[in-house]
Amino acid sequence: GDSVTQMEGPVTLSEEAFLTINCTYTATGYPSLFWYVQYPGEGLQLLLKATKADDKGSNKGFEATYRKETTSFHLEKGSVQVSDSAVYFCALNNQGGKLIFGQGTELSVKP
Amino acid sequence: EAQVTQNPRYLITVTGKKLTVTCSQNMNHEYMSWYRQDPGLGLRQIYYSMNVEATDKGDVPEGYKVSRKEKRNFPLILESPSPNQTSLYFCASGLAEAYEQYFGPGTRLTVT
Numbered sequence: 001g002d003s004v005t006q007m008e009g010p011v012t013l014s015e016e017a018f019l020t021i022n023c024t025y026t027a028t029g030y031p032s033l034f035w036y037v038q039y040p041g042e043g044l045q046l047l048l049k050a051t052k053a054d055d056k057g058s059n060k061g062f063e064a065t066y067r068k069e070t071t072s073f074h075l076e077k078g079s080v081q082v083s084d085s086a087v088y089f090c091a092l093n094n095q096g097g098k099l100i101f102g103q104g105t106e107l108s109v110k111p
Numbered sequence: 112e113a114q115v116t117q118n119p120r121y122l123i124t125v126t127g128k129k130l131t132v133t134c135s136q137n138m139n140h141e142y143m144s145w146y147r148q149d150p151g152l153g154l155r156q157i158y159y160s161m162n163v164e165a166t167d168k169g170d171v172p173e174g175y176k177v178s179r180k181e182k183r184n185f186p187l188i189l190e191s192p193s194p195n196q197t198s199l200y201f202c203a204s205g206l207a208e209a210y211e212q213y214f215g216p217g218t219r220l221t222v223t
Contacts (some may be wrong), residue, residue, distance in 0.1 A: 032210040043115075043201055044154075044214040051210070089154070093210040097142065097161065098169060099203075101154040 002027040006090050006102035013080055013109050021075040021105045023064075023090035031094035033057075033066055033073040038087045038104070047075075047088070080109045113138045115215035117202050123221045124192055132187045132218050134202030141207040143185040144169070145177065147198040148217075154201070160185055161207060192222040 007022040025031065032051045036044040048057030053068035062077045073090060090102040115136045124130055136143065144159040146169075156169030160179040174196055176188040185204075189196060199219050205212040 034211060036214075043216045044203075046211055046213065049211055093212075097159050098144070098156050099146075099154075099212055103151070103153045 002031065002092060002094050002100050004090050004092055004100055004102035006088075006105050008103070009087075009106040011105060011107050013107070015082055015109055015111050016079045017109075019075070019077040019080045019084075019107070021088055021090075021107070023073045023075065023102060025071050025073065025090075025092050027071075027092055027094050029094060030068075031092040033064070034091045034093070034099070035062070035064055035073070035075050036089040036091060036101075038089065040086070044089065080107070082109045082111055085109045113213075115202055115204050115213055117200075117215040117218050119218060120216060121219050123223065125223055126193055127191050130189050130192060130220075132189075132200060132202075132220070134185045134187065134215060135183050136185075136202075136204040136213070137183065138204060138213070139182065140204035140213075141182070142212070143179065143202065143204045144212065145175070145185070145187050146201045146203065147171065148201060149198050157187070157200075192220075194222050196220065197222050 003026045034049045035047040037047045048059040050057040050066035056065045064075045087104045089104045091099045118133045141162045145157040146154045148154045158177040160166045202215040203212040
């Protein structure tokens with residue numbers, strides 16, 4: 001079945017460092033791909049999405065490119081802030097319904 | 112404000128005592144879903160609904176029931192809760208064709 005694999009956390013960075021969180025997927029067909037963010041004590045918020053190969057999703061300085069050839073959707077940000085500390089989830093949707101999530105990657109940004 | 116609301120946000124109950132967690136969305140979304148989040152297991156889908164009177168099982172439906180009598184509401188029912196249903200529950204909604212989903216704030220349930 002479809003699945004999503006994320007790099008394990010926690011990831012600890014200093015403020016203004018470059019962030020990459022790896023995400024790869026296994027799916028038949030052409031899924032839509034998402035990154036969600038969960039701040040402490042809150043629900044999941046959609047961060048960005050890409051619906052077809054080579055699409056780049058971007059929001060709040062974060063970017064991810066849908067790479068079908070490598071089945072990847074890595075999340076990047078050029079300069080992280082303390083306020084970016086959260087858990088990040090990569091997810092796919094292949095059937096117009098169920099979201100399949102990765103395990104989540106906890107990011108901690110230190111001043 | 113467009114949102115998904117859940118009630119209650121926190122609930123402590125005892126084994127076997129029936130409970131309902133409500134979910135409501137004001138975005139006129141066709142699709143609604145329930146997920147549970149557990150440490151080390153990520154988020155897993157419990158039930159989903161593609162529209163009114165159309166519900167289906169997700170990955171972990173055992174011990175749960177749902178109903179979709181109105182478009183905006185999608186309650187999660189635990190007829191006889193057990194300790195292994197202690198978890199953080201999220202309701203989500205979305206347009207059926209958009210594939211993205213919007214999440215409620217979560218309900219932390221503890222079953223003793």
